[in-house]
Amino acid sequence: MKLKTFRGGVHPLYAKELTSHKSIREMKAPSILVVPLQQHIGAPTKAVVKPGDEVLMGQVIGETDQPVSAKVHSPVSGKVIAIEPRPHISGRSVLSVVIENDEQDRWVKLDTHFDPIQLSREEILAKIFEAGIVGMGGAAFPTSVKLKPPGQAKIDFLIINGSECEPYLTADHRMMIESPDDVILGAKLLAKAVGASKIIIGVEDNKLDAIKVLEEKKGSDAISIVALDTKYPQGGEKQLIKALTGREVPSHGLPFQVGVIVHNIGTAIATVEATRDGRPLIGRVVTVTGSGVSEPDNLYVRIGTPIKDVIEACGGFNGEPGKVIIGGPMMGLAQFDLDAPIMKATGGVLVFTQDETVQYDPMPCIKCSRCVDVCPAYLLPLRLEKYGMYDLWDEAADYGAMDCIECGCCTYICPSKRHLLHWIRLAKNEIVSAQRRQNS
Amino acid sequence: MENNANKRLLVVSPSPHVRDGDTTPKIMFSVVLALFPVIFASIYFFGLDALRILVISSVTAVAAEAACQSLRKKPVTIYDGSALVTGILLAFTLPPQIPSFAVVLGAIVAIVIGKQIFGGLGYNPFNPALVGRAFLSVSFANLMATWVSPFDAVTVATPLQLGSGVVPYAELFFGNIAGSLGETSALAILLGGVYLLYRGVLDYRICAGYLGTVFVLTLVLGHDPVYHLLAGSLLFGAIFMATDMVTSPVTPKGRWIFGIGAGLILVIIRLWAKAPEGVMYSILLMNMLTPLINRFTRPRIYGQGVKGNA
Ligand code: SF4
Ligand code: SF4
Numbered sequence: 222m223k224l225k226t227f228r229g230g231v232h233p234l235y236a237k238e239l240t241s242h243k244s245i246r247e248m249k250a251p252s253i254l255v256v257p258l259q260q261h262i263g264a265p266t267k268a269v270v271k272p273g274d275e276v277l278m279g280q281v282i283g284e285t286d287q288p289v290s291a292k293v294h295s296p297v298s299g300k301v302i303a304i305e306p307r308p309h310i311s312g313r314s315v316l317s318v319v320i321e322n323d324e325q326d327r328w329v330k331l332d333t334h335f336d337p338i339q340l341s342r343e344e345i346l347a348k349i350f351e352a353g354i355v356g357m358g359g360a361a362f363p364t365s366v367k368l369k370p371p372g373q374a375k376i377d378f379l380i381i382n383g384s385e386c387e388p389y390l391t392a393d394h395r396m397m398i399e400s401p402d403d404v405i406l407g408a409k410l411l412a413k414a415v416g417a418s419k420i421i422i423g424v425e426d427n428k429l430d431a432i433k434v435l436e437e438k439k440g441s442d443a444i445s446i447v448a449l450d451t452k453y454p455q456g457g458e459k460q461l462i463k464a465l466t467g468r469e470v471p472s473h474g475l476p477f478q479v480g481v482i483v484h485n486i487g488t489a490i491a492t493v494e495a496t497r498d499g500r501p502l503i504g505r506v507v508t509v510t511g512s513g514v515s516e517p518d519n520l521y522v523r524i525g526t527p528i529k530d531v532i533e534a535c536g537g538f539n540g541e542p543g544k545v546i547i548g549g550p551m552m553g554l555a556q557f558d559l560d561a562p563i564m565k566a567t568g569g570v571l572v573f574t575q576d577e578t579v580q581y582d583p584m585p586c587i588k589c590s591r592c593v594d595v596c597p598a599y600l601l602p603l604r605l606e607k608y609g610m611y612d613l614w615d616e617a618a619d620y621g622a623m624d625c626i627e628c629g630c631c632t633y634i635c636p637s638k639r640h641l642l643h644w645i646r647l648a649k650n651e652i653v654s655a656q657r658r659q660n661s
Numbered sequence: 662m663e664n665n666a667n668k669r670l671l672v673v674s675p676s677p678h679v680r681d682g683d684t685t686p687k688i689m690f691s692v693v694l695a696l697f698p699v700i701f702a703s704i705y706f707f708g709l710d711a712l713r714i715l716v717i718s719s720v721t722a723v724a725a726e727a728a729c730q731s732l733r734k735k736p737v738t739i740y741d742g743s744a745l746v747t748g749i750l751l752a753f754t755l756p757p758q759i760p761s762f763a764v765v766l767g768a769i770v771a772i773v774i775g776k777q778i779f780g781g782l783g784y785n786p787f788n789p790a791l792v793g794r795a796f797l798s799v800s801f802a803n804l805m806a807t808w809v810s811p812f813d814a815v816t817v818a819t820p821l822q823l824g825s826g827v828v829p830y831a832e833l834f835f836g837n838i839a840g841s842l843g844e845t846s847a848l849a850i851l852l853g854g855v856y857l858l859y860r861g862v863l864d865y866r867i868c869a870g871y872l873g874t875v876f877v878l879t880l881v882l883g884h885d886p887v888y889h890l891l892a893g894s895l896l897f898g899a900i901f902m903a904t905d906m907v908t909s910p911v912t913p914k915g916r917w918i919f920g921i922g923a924g925l926i927l928v929i930i931r932l933w934a935k936a937p938e939g940v941m942y943s944i945l946l947m948n949m950l951t952p953l954i955n956r957f958t959r960p961r962i963y964g965q966g967v968k969g970n971a
Contacts, residue, residue, distance in 0.1 A: 233679055463963075469963060472964035473964075479969055544673075544678065550677060551677045551678075552676050552677070553676055554676070555673040557671050557673050559671075578672050580674070581680060584685050584738075584741065585784065587688070587783050587906050588783065588907050589685075590912075598963045600960075601911065603911060620959070624963060629676050632677050633677045633681055635681075636683045636685045638680060
């Protein structure tokens, strides 16, 4: 069987065997949680509690009337002890609600529903909105907004992204194996909410066990489970759409423009919890892994748990850590302050030992064109890098810098160890701010 | 105590946090490795002369690179292997009887004029070895056109000068023919080529475009295509010279154009100008066009020209 895939991409060391066989374990909530009021793309929420307030588990603590945003809930029951800027995985400080856990896990009143698929489209959307669900694969775009594409866009495909192409991460893999029914139900609910008639769940072929169990449980011809070639970035939204439907999202466009919406495994499960159990998004599965962690594992972690507690829950560091990354090794963010908390879109905590933490000195570009061959956006990364280095923003824009999906394949493959993506990001930032200046 | 974790010095750098194991020096040394069959073949057929030229050319090239870089107070990067590759490649374009001083001169020109004045590795527009060879052809035309037969070193004409059909294919294939050090044994060259393909260092588009064009054109024009592929330095040039990464296009389409263009030029030179240096000039000319080819063969970006329905 020829596996579906996209053009370009790389095969980094997947290293998933560290955790792929480990069942999801619930981590005990820490005594202090730090819940950022912004965990999503869009407008930050405003705190609706005050220091000193008692909160229940699942109670709304942040919301806003801005159209693109997602509600924030208390992950535990306890007391608000502060609302102040706190370290955040982005490296900046972000206004956060600090909650002291009373360890009672007293829920707010939950509005459960025995058979959520009976809910109307509007009801599903409302429950997703109430639950504060965002894209849990990393981008953290509010799900309720994504499910309401503007205009008359007709959506025919709902794609569930089960590729989990980032090396090391196994959270989605474990969820597919351990909760296949919820994945299927979540996919159906999301499809209903957006009016899509066909559902495709794309899974990389290094997770054959997940493909098998989903195939057994799907129970409907409207759902197809498709094996994808194991290649990074198979789970990139545009790459996944191309591989599964043959359609190409317009440059600078969004998937709904070609009738497709993509959601992540975690989002599908969160949708089930929101509709069936009435539970808001207050926790998620995180893969804690890498040779710098004593006991790599897949943990169910409350949102707002500081990174250091998560590492502690996995036996602490193994030797001296060199780098701590939120997310995977290809797109993750390196951290310097381990007080920063786990958020809704945090799928992994990866720790490299000092030996593994290599700093690369770039050599001259030898025009080997490997970066060109692997770029899934079909760009000329070596060109964009030059333009980024020499402040040639117009040229960078002309050569498609804004089409770069920041997958990092170019930097990964470069035999001269050049920091291509770093310079391309710089160019992108400059192009965006120039556009902003022009528009204002 | 709790805070200990935060006092650690953690490295913060932008993603990606992992890199492929291949490096530019490894690529250069894989080319050296791929050249070994040709090295053995040249020593087998031309004996100590081959060894002499190879050693002088390589040592001079590496020394010239080191000298240039120290004079310019730049870090000396001879360990990246690129100067060594240039030295060996230059040696293979030379006739076995060439005097040592000419080899030294050629290697210095290759590195200094061909590479360092442009800024060193990665910045040179022309294949440095061919620059050295072109310099020698122009300066010492006689020395560069004295060909000898293998083993006994009697002055003879090369198969290309003799014309097609004179030398049997088998001789051409195994290399028992007159010519420059590296062009004699097709078998040795192909061995190196297969290794480079396997190693992911050789671009098949340039090779196929180049060889394919020569094959088709000579066939159409009523010549013996197999003879044209095997005689002269075409095969060596197609596998080891035209595919030099630095001086060939970076776009997929551009690489086809580069190969096809070199093939066209070669056939014109061989059939009409009757010049033996066709391979060298065809590649140097295409090197010159490389920036232009890159400019006009930009790949279509994902999603460009696609219309959404909303
Ligand atoms: S991969 Fe690196 S060396 Fe090769 S062309 Fe791209 S930037 Fe240059
Ligand atoms: S240029 Fe952008 S899209 Fe292309 S490989 Fe590099 S990071 Fe990925």
